[in-house]
Amino acid sequence: MVPTFLAIVTIAFFLMRIAPGGPFDGDRRLPPEVEANLRAAYQLDQPLVNQYVSYLGRIARGDLGPSFKQKDFSVNELIAAGLPVSLTVGGIALAVSLIAGVALGTTAGLFRGTSRDHAVIGLSALGLALPSFVVAPLLVWLFALTLDWLPAGGFGSPAHYVMPCMALSFPFIAAIARLTRGSVVDTLAMAHVRTARSKGLPGSRIVLRHVLPNALLPVVSFVGPAGAALLAGSVVIEELFALPGIGRYFVQAALNRDYTLVMGAVIVYAALILLLNLLVDLCYPWLDPRLRVRE
Numbered sequence: 001m002v003p004t005f006l007a008i009v010t011i012a013f014f015l016m017r018i019a020p021g022g023p024f025d026g027d028r029r030l031p032p033e034v035e036a037n038l039r040a041a042y043q044l045d046q047p048l049v050n051q052y053v054s055y056l057g058r059i060a061r062g063d064l065g066p067s068f069k070q071k072d073f074s075v076n077e078l079i080a081a082g083l084p085v086s087l088t089v090g091g092i093a094l095a096v097s098l099i100a101g102v103a104l105g106t107t108a109g110l111f112r113g114t115s116r117d118h119a120v121i122g123l124s125a126l127g128l129a130l131p132s133f134v135v136a137p138l139l140v141w142l143f144a145l146t147l148d149w150l151p152a153g154g155f156g157s158p159a160h161y162v163m164p165c166m167a168l169s170f171p172f173i174a175a176i177a178r179l180t181r182g183s184v185v186d187t188l189a190m191a192h193v194r195t196a197r198s199k200g201l202p203g204s205r206i207v208l209r210h211v212l213p214n215a216l217l218p219v220v221s222f223v224g225p226a227g228a229a230l231l232a233g234s235v236v237i238e239e240l241f242a243l244p245g246i247g248r249y250f251v252q253a254a255l256n257r258d259y260t261l262v263m264g265a266v267i268v269y270a271a272l273i274l275l276l277n278l279l280v281d282l283c284y285p286w287l288d289p290r291l292r293v294r295e
Helices: 002-018 032-041 048-060 075-110 115-129 132-146 159-188 191-198 203-240 246-256 259-287
Strands: none
Touching: 002 048, 002 259, 075 115, 075 159, 075 203, 075 246, 075 259, 115 159, 132 159, 132 203, 159 203, 191 203, 203 246, 203 259, 246 259
């Protein structure tokens, strides 16, 4: 995790510096002496390598620096304000995707070839074909403009989270359902499941004790990339629904060339993604004891 995190920080740092434009560019160019003073105040007049080493030192102390555009706030303060919103939206969307996707996929696998199976396959194909930024306007049109059940955007009540989480989770429900269905079908054909059936064990016990632990291994493998995609997708969703999360700060900072705020968002996203992948790896031995290493 450490070298991967360092590589992400390094690549993002130098990409921001070589991108066209700068944090002090605007419609009206600043006088040269004013721009020189600003660059000196933010240490942008130093060699790039010195800036990089200094930035790594600040990160090691937990200091993400000041925001270039929002001068009344530091990056730490902006991240602390937006992180709970992003984690709430991403966490709810991931939980909904796992619960609904596993339930639909398991049902389709257990009733293979029936109308239930065909319905789940059709919904999965539809969900994979519609990305979240297409689903979001459709949900706004239906639930906000037509039915007037939910607010179209903003922040302040639990109702404001419903449509963003639905839009973000819809494609992942489809992907997890399809993955679970295929895994359940393969697991049902294994020898230990046939043995359990021949012993007369109840169907619910066979599913919970013998089918799902093996069938969920591919799903757990998918959770890591899915969590990363959910975090990346929340950037667009937060902007569409005007949620004050990290994603919205990230978009605004990228447009304004706010170096420190962009870097702060990249660091938080990278840390969350790496941590989620670590948790996925730790879940493997719990689901399949054969993967545990013993002396």
